[in-house]
Amino acid sequence: MKGLGADAEYWNALAEGSLKMQQCSGCGAWHWPAVWRCGECGSWEQGWHEVAPRGRIFTWTRTWHDFGWQAKGLPYVSVIVELDGAGGKRLNGVMADAGLPVRIGQRVTAEPWQFEWEGEAVHGLKWTPVGDESEREA
Ligand SMILES: [Zn+2]
Structure with missing residues (x-):
């Protein structure tokens, strides 16, 4: 199942065998569930990082x-x-x-x-x- 929402990267990574979590590029806050915009700093820039x-x-x-x-x-x-x-x-x-x-x-x-x-x-x-x-x- 491919993701379509803010969490698409999470599902796509799982389908490829890895775990990726979302982190705000503006302030570094981690988000889950995934967001389009950071509730901490307001940034629209959200990055995805492989996590063990x-x-x-x-x-x-x-x-x-x-x-x-x-x-x-x-x-x-x-x-x-x-x-x-x-x-x-x-x-x-x-x-x-x-x-x-x-x-x-x-x-x-x-x-x-x-x-x-x-x-x-x-x-x-x-x-x-x-x-x-x-x-x-x-
Ligand atoms: Zn932020």
Whole structure:
């Protein structure tokens, strides 16, 4: 799915296998969701920068009910991840392995992934835990 809005660069980068986040060229503020104009300084100049897909879990939920996202399999774990870069902006995604324990604050890294949805390729991030096994909790 190609983006058409202010976030087009984000979706296009994901489709090509990388994560890019928006940063104001005027004042350096990071933006997500993407904006056309910076709310901090008023600049219309917004740049896109590759950011490592690493961070920590801000919150999560495990879903057992089929809402029509069979492509994800059941159950699946949705996460909101606070990025290490990009001013700590938060992105959503799914955990690669829904059976692993998950906890708020857990360190994670992601790989781009895609699935078909109503005939179109949808791009997202699949997150996996990183770091010391002893940090994991149920
Ligand atoms: Zn700005």
